[in-house]
Amino acid sequence: MDRKSPTKNVPDGKIRLSSLFSDHSEFILIATSLAVLFFTLVFLFFKFRKSSQKVVLLSGLSLSGKTLLFARLVYSKYFESCTSLKENVGNFTYEKKNIKIVDLPGEDRLRNKFFDQYKSSAKGIVYVLDSSTVQKTLRDVAESLYVILADPQVQSSRVNILVCCNKQDQTLAKSSSVVKTLLQKELNLVRRTKSNQLEDTNDVAANQTFLGNPDKDFEFSDLYNQVSFCDTTGLDSASEYDVEQLQDWMVTL
Numbered sequence: 001m002d003r004k005s006p007t008k009n010v011p012d013g014k015i016r017l018s019s020l021f022s023d024h025s026e027f028i029l030i031a032t033s034l035a036v037l038f039f040t041l042v043f044l045f046f047k048f049r050k051s052s053q054k055v056v057l058l059s060g061l062s063l064s065g066k067t068l069l070f071a072r073l074v075y076s077k078y079f080e081s082c083t084s085l086k087e088n089v090g091n092f093t094y095e096k097k098n099i100k101i102v103d104l105p106g107e108d109r110l111r112n113k114f115f116d117q118y119k120s121s122a123k124g125i126v127y128v129l130d131s132s133t134v135q136k137t138l139r140d141v142a143e144s145l146y147v148i149l150a151d152p153q154v155q156s157s158r159v160n161i162l163v164c165c166n167k168q169d170q171t172l173a174k175s176s177s178v179v180k181t182l183l184q185k186e187l188n189l190v191r192r193t194k195s196n197q198l199e200d201t202n203d204v205a206a207n208q209t210f211l212g213n214p215d216k217d218f219e220f221s222d223l224y225n226q227v228s229f230c231d232t233t234g235l236d237s238a239s240e241y242d243v244e245q246l247q248d249w250m251v252t253l
């Protein structure tokens with residue numbers, strides 16, 4: 001039987017897409033394949049965009065002010081917080097950069113567990129400390145910071161670290177330059193204790209985990225990770241110690 005030309009019944013000689021295919025089932029098959037391809041590409045685009053988003057962790061001892069800083073950054077608000085038992089996750093947009101912020105609980109039994117869960121995704125870590133109590137809590141602060149600095153994953157990924165000397169609105173607060181000196185001295189003692197403990201247990205990794213230059217006193221500048229300091233307050237937006245230094249550091253990541 002003689003087959004009709006596909007364009008024959010179309011006015012003005014315009015060719016309908018469906019008329020290019022010998023039958024409807026072929027047209028439906030190709031249209032479905034194109035739709036599947038389109039949605040796969042859209043899905044991959046959003047998945048890639050999500051995974052390439054920079055992640056910043058807020059870590060530190062309990063009551064150092066992490067959740068208040070998180071609320072300031074993510075919601076631009078203050079709220080009276082209580083001890084976090086789980087992480088808070090939110091997005092922070094500043095100078096057209098979108099960063100995911102994860103506020104980790106500082107409670108002793110939860111701190112390392114949550115840090116281990118999130119450390120592989122971190123591009124930056126903000127270590128928050130209470131500058132008004134830092135002299136009294138120095139050993140605990142130094143030990144918890146040591147856990148971060150000595151972590152093999154943090155070291156190999158060269159995660160940038162910001163030590164946030166928070167609660168600068170308090171009259172007894174030490175400035176970041178004083179805190180840095182105090183912490184260097186304390187970390188010098190902590191790393192000696194840790195390396196003695198490793199030697200006692202004959203751990204072959206003792207040398208690898210020794211923090212900084214073993215031939216001199218501990219200094220942050222000897223680390224492979226870049227460690228910076230800033231002064232903040234999460235409480236008082238009118239203060240000169242507002243969160244701007246923290247925001248500026250985040251956008252450089």
Ligand SMILES: Nc1nc2c(ncn2[C@@H]2O[C@H](COP(=O)(O)OP(=O)(O)OP(=O)(O)O)[C@@H](O)[C@H]2O)c(=O)[nH]1
Nearest residue numbers: 062063064065066067068081083084106167233234
């Ligand atoms: N004066 C002063 N108080 C602050 C500041 N930041 C936080 N606080 C207070 O300190 C307490 C603890 O703040 P949080 O933000 O909940 O502390 P956190 O680090 O999240 O504590 P965890 O969730 O237990 O790890 C709250 O009563 C806050 O209001 C600050 O910059 N200045």
Ligand SMILES: [Mg+2]
Nearest residue numbers: 066067083084
């Ligand atoms: Mg909290």
